[in-house]
Amino acid sequence: METTRHKVGVEAVLAAIRARPTHGLVTALALAALAAGCRDERGTRATTLGATPTANVAVSGRTADSTTPVQQPGAPSAGDWALPGRDWANTRYSPLNQITADNAKNLRVAWTFSTGENHGHEGTPLVVNHTMYVVTPHPNNVFAIDLANPDGPLKWSYKPPTDPAARGEACCDVVNRGAAYADGKLVFNRLDNVTVALDANTGKVLWETKLGDINTGQTMTMAPLIVNGRVFVGNSGGEMGVRGWITALDLGSGKVLWQAYNSGPDKDVLIGPRFKPFYDWLKGTDLGVKSWPPGQWQRGGGGVWGWISYDPELDRIYYGSGNPGVWNPDLRPGDNLWSTATFARDPKTGEALWAYQTTPHDEWDYDAINENIPVDLTINGKPRKALLQFGRTGFVYLYDRETGELLSAPTFQYTNWATGIDMKTGRPIEDPSKKTHQGVNVTNICPASTGAKDQQPAAFSFRTHLFYSPGTNLCMDYKATETGYIAGTPYVGAEVMMYAGPGGNRGEFFAWDPVAGKKVWGIPERFPVWTGALVTGGDVAFYGTMDGWAKAVNARTGQVLWKFKTGSGLIGNFMSYLGPDGKQYVAVYAGVGGWAGAVALGLSPSDPTAALGFVNAMKDLPKYSAPGGMVYVFALP
Amino acid sequence: MAGLRAIVLTGALALTGLLTGAAPAAPLRVCADPNNLPFSNERRQGFENRIAELVGRDLHRLVVYTWAPEWRGFVRKTLGAGRCDVVLGIPASSDRVLATRPYYTSTYVFLSRRDRGLDIRSLDDPRLRRLRIGIHFVGDDYVNPPPAHALARRHIVDNVVGSSLYGNYARPNPPSDLVRAVARREVDLAIIWGPFAGYFAPRTGVPMRLEPVTPALDPPGLRFTFAIAAGVRPADTALRTAIDGALARRQADIARVLRRYGVPLVSAEQSLAAEGERSRPTPPPCVRDIPTEATCSR
Numbered sequence: 001m002e003t004t005r006h007k008v009g010v011e012a013v014l015a016a017i018r019a020r021p022t023h024g025l026v027t028a029l030a031l032a033a034l035a036a037g038c039r040d041e042r043g044t045r046a047t048t049l050g051a052t053p054t055a056n057v058a059v060s061g062r063t064a065d066s067t068t069p070v071q072q073p074g075a076p077s078a079g080d081w082a083l084p085g086r087d088w089a090n091t092r093y094s095p096l097n098q099i100t101a102d103n104a105k106n107l108r109v110a111w112t113f114s115t116g117e118n119h120g121h122e123g124t125p126l127v128v129n130h131t132m133y134v135v136t137p138h139p140n141n142v143f144a145i146d147l148a149n150p151d152g153p154l155k156w157s158y159k160p161p162t163d164p165a166a167r168g169e170a171c172c173d174v175v176n177r178g179a180a181y182a183d184g185k186l187v188f189n190r191l192d193n194v195t196v197a198l199d200a201n202t203g204k205v206l207w208e209t210k211l212g213d214i215n216t217g218q219t220m221t222m223a224p225l226i227v228n229g230r231v232f233v234g235n236s237g238g239e240m241g242v243r244g245w246i247t248a249l250d251l252g253s254g255k256v257l258w259q260a261y262n263s264g265p266d267k268d269v270l271i272g273p274r275f276k277p278f279y280d281w282l283k284g285t286d287l288g289v290k291s292w293p294p295g296q297w298q299r300g301g302g303g304v305w306g307w308i309s310y311d312p313e314l315d316r317i318y319y320g321s322g323n324p325g326v327w328n329p330d331l332r333p334g335d336n337l338w339s340t341a342t343f344a345r346d347p348k349t350g351e352a353l354w355a356y357q358t359t360p361h362d363e364w365d366y367d368a369i370n371e372n373i374p375v376d377l378t379i380n381g382k383p384r385k386a387l388l389q390f391g392r393t394g395f396v397y398l399y400d401r402e403t404g405e406l407l408s409a410p411t412f413q414y415t416n417w418a419t420g421i422d423m424k425t426g427r428p429i430e431d432p433s434k435k436t437h438q439g440v441n442v443t444n445i446c447p448a449s450t451g452a453k454d455q456q457p458a459a460f461s462f463r464t465h466l467f468y469s470p471g472t473n474l475c476m477d478y479k480a481t482e483t484g485y486i487a488g489t490p491y492v493g494a495e496v497m498m499y500a501g502p503g504g505n506r507g508e509f510f511a512w513d514p515v516a517g518k519k520v521w522g523i524p525e526r527f528p529v530w531t532g533a534l535v536t537g538g539d540v541a542f543y544g545t546m547d548g549w550a551k552a553v554n555a556r557t558g559q560v561l562w563k564f565k566t567g568s569g570l571i572g573n574f575m576s577y578l579g580p581d582g583k584q585y586v587a588v589y590a591g592v593g594g595w596a597g598a599v600a601l602g603l604s605p606s607d608p609t610a611a612l613g614f615v616n617a618m619k620d621l622p623k624y625s626a627p628g629g630m631v632y633v634f635a636l637p
Numbered sequence: 638m639a640g641l642r643a644i645v646l647t648g649a650l651a652l653t654g655l656l657t658g659a660a661p662a663a664p665l666r667v668c669a670d671p672n673n674l675p676f677s678n679e680r681r682q683g684f685e686n687r688i689a690e691l692v693g694r695d696l697h698r699l700v701v702y703t704w705a706p707e708w709r710g711f712v713r714k715t716l717g718a719g720r721c722d723v724v725l726g727i728p729a730s731s732d733r734v735l736a737t738r739p740y741y742t743s744t745y746v747f748l749s750r751r752d753r754g755l756d757i758r759s760l761d762d763p764r765l766r767r768l769r770i771g772i773h774f775v776g777d778d779y780v781n782p783p784p785a786h787a788l789a790r791r792h793i794v795d796n797v798v799g800s801s802l803y804g805n806y807a808r809p810n811p812p813s814d815l816v817r818a819v820a821r822r823e824v825d826l827a828i829i830w831g832p833f834a835g836y837f838a839p840r841t842g843v844p845m846r847l848e849p850v851t852p853a854l855d856p857p858g859l860r861f862t863f864a865i866a867a868g869v870r871p872a873d874t875a876l877r878t879a880i881d882g883a884l885a886r887r888q889a890d891i892a893r894v895l896r897r898y899g900v901p902l903v904s905a906e907q908s909l910a911a912e913g914e915r916s917r918p919t920p921p922p923c924v925r926d927i928p929t930e931a932t933c934s935r
């Protein structure tokens with residue numbers, strides 16, 4: 001029944017899109033085959049929504065407005081934002097359309113909320129049932145703000161007993177990338193490796209599951225994804241020699257359903273008969289052991305600290321793994337599988353279905369953890385179930401998400417470590433002069449370790465069929481160094497120093513046409529753009545800068561429509577929700593920090609190699625921004 | 638034990654210092670690892686704790702501790718953040734701090750069970766290609782101890798077993814795992830910083846053999862001997878001068894402490910000789926955190 005009805009809606013979308021000559025066919029994920037779980041979530045939402053004024057909001061085939069009949073499986077009602085990327089596909093698209101290119105110039109601050117924490121605020125606040133949920137950096141305090149009350153009082157707050165020692169383990173500030181909501185539960189990760197589910201109404205702890213030990217270098221910073229009663233989480237600590245994994249927990253009980261490692265024997269990686277990678281070099285037995293010097297896979301890195309997406313049509317999750325462990329590449333000859341790889345897995349069993357490694361034997365810290373966004377495209381006249389990732393490598397990986405075949409891989413920022421990807425073999429064509437070795441100085445490697453884009457997620461518009469992405473334009477020198485010491489032991493190492501790439505702008509916000517494989521427009525920025533993007537049904541895209549500007553942009557032209565200087569640099573992800581008053585709001589965390597913002601938190605700007613070399617590129621940040629965690633909410637008057 | 642490093646704890650006042658009667662002098666604030674013997678621990682049982690006491694007593698200053706694990710960022714988060722005024726155990730060639738005169742020079746060693754009869758002294762010994770070799774690794778920030786690089790350069794990789802220098806910090810003295818791995822025959826041989834081997838080898842209950850690593854300077858420029866000093870903030874020249882004086886006056890006591898802890902010592906001359914033509918008068922160390930006009934080595 002449901003299926004039939006969706007099909008009708010989908011046909012309308014297809015027709016509308018076919019009518020657009022400039023773009024290939026682009027539709028939302030999961031056209032006909034909406035999973036049953038999606039029905040559940042929307043069923044719940046529909047009841048709640050009854051009381052909410054949603055007049056001019058179009059959300060799904062069920063809603064009347066025919067201008068934006070968008071399927072966003074996993075997304076709640078149009079007015080809410082319950083998952084990190086709003087829907088299962090991580091599109092970060094909000095169908096709300098009150099704010100438009102015409103009126104965005106009138107945006108103003110509606111209200112603010114101080115989080116009481118001064119470290120970097122990544123991630124996004126969530127809004128469900130007129131309650132905003134905020135998770136702070138370590139110690140990972142949680143606030144539930146009652147939006148239905150004009151005074152915005154707290155419904156509850158929760159201060160977890162997060163181990164203070166976890167602060168010493170995190171590589172890149174003590175950030176948290178947010179929570180996920182489903183079935184009345186708010187789920188988030190504590191830095192000390194505890195996944196927590198709270199009763200979203202009361203803040204009461206429903207369950208806590210400890211998944212790792214900080215004493216071995218492990219932490220958790222990512223935002224969970226919840227799909228059909230399963231919570232997917234992963235670990236951080238590739239800089240500390242940990243072994244990366246993704247784990248599925250039962251939403252009801254917190255029990256571990258399965259865990260898959262990103263290194264080691266096939267039985268640990270959950271590679272079995274259903275694993276069918278597209279490229280030959282990824283086929284074989286126990287490659288997660290054989291592509292390392294003996295035993296080194298045990299510290300193989302490959303953490304899962306980015307974003308996980310779900311595709312209800314093919315019923316699989318997608319995610320990427322981090323850099324290989326023990327950084328010096330000379331010490332780990334081999335491809336070092338399954339680090340820096342994108343995986344498709346069965347969400348029920350965890351079984352791997354395909355994988356693709358973006359940097360075999362990574363020498364530059366190009367983690368593959370960036371979000372993978374499933375979209376349906378028509379390429380060369382053929383409909384393809386695609387999956388798109390803006391890589392840290394500087395390449396945009398467009399896969400067939402059914403098979404793991406690479407459909408195209410153009411660059412989106414200046415990139416010189418590889419001249420391209422060999423489309424036959426799927427391996428990068430590397431420039432030998434940009435390879436790093438101990439004791440050898442290598443200059444001008446682009447992009448720097450930060451990547452041409454890091455974890456801050458891109459957005460996809462179901463109306464313009466473009467992606468909107470934050471970008472970083474840094475290059476780096478890698479130099480053999482003098483002595484340092486750790487734990488009483490002298491060592492030698494290499495220094496990494498980063499600086500602006502060609503053009504001199506260290507960041508950019510840009511629109512990307514996935515079919516043409518081309519940038520449509522770009523807005524250069526002084527600092528790397530470290531916020532996640534938002535794009536709305538009003539064709540307005542939002543992003544922010546590390547010097548504290550929140551900006552609204554015409555999604556079609558790239559024209560900046562509005563900007564507002566917040567109290568601290570922005571490294572969080574924009575979201576939009578519908579208030580109880582029927583108005584569209586846009587929210588984001590301010591609070592500079594993270595890897596990029598470490599210098600604003602007190603790292604000395606005179607040590608250019610601090611924060612793994614990032615400080616050199618960010619020396620002037622303290623002139624523009626000071627720490628301070630705050631929720632900013634904007635609205636039209 | 639996890640509580641050991643519950644953030645950065647300020648240690649209690651040293652009773653010994655109180656008894657000297659030199660009340661007016663400000664305490665000597667030392668940052669150290671609370672869980673890293675033979676160097677230091679919270680119970681002040683390490684040789685760096687002893688040397689700090691010697692210096693404190695000499696200067697009539699109380700020694701007070703701020704404890705923090707000596708991981709990446711240790712100097713920045715402690716000395717750099719003003720939580721203390723001195724750290725011990727810094728390579729004298731480090732340019733992150735203003736280094737005092739070195740108070741000992743040690744070397745990386747080959748460590749093996751005596752019953753294995755392994756008389757390996759050189760990184761070029763062909764046996765290194767087939768033995769199971771244990772080394773410490775750091776893993777982050779592109780850094781690793783010199784043996785890791787020397788072996789990688791010789792393409793000796795497959796038979797190398799890494800042991801994390803950070804280890805499991807919930808257990809006592811994590812880097813000592815590597816010494817125990819030798820005793821338990823988990824590896825045939827370890828290449829390890831001398832003070833770890835000198836202190837923990839006798840405590841395994843197994844007769845062990847320690848041989849200094851040669852060449853001490855592995856071409857093109859990888860050192861295996863290091864002169865070790867205390868470090869102060871770059872601007873604290875007066876404090877450095879004071880500590881230099883104390884280290885000189887207490888040289889004999891310090892030597893006794895080092896012997897008691899089994900630290901393999903190399904004379905400064907040996908160390909310099911190893912450097913051959915590279916040895917020349919060392920300019921003052923570079924100051925990275927605070928600009929200075931002095932010419933310095935980079």
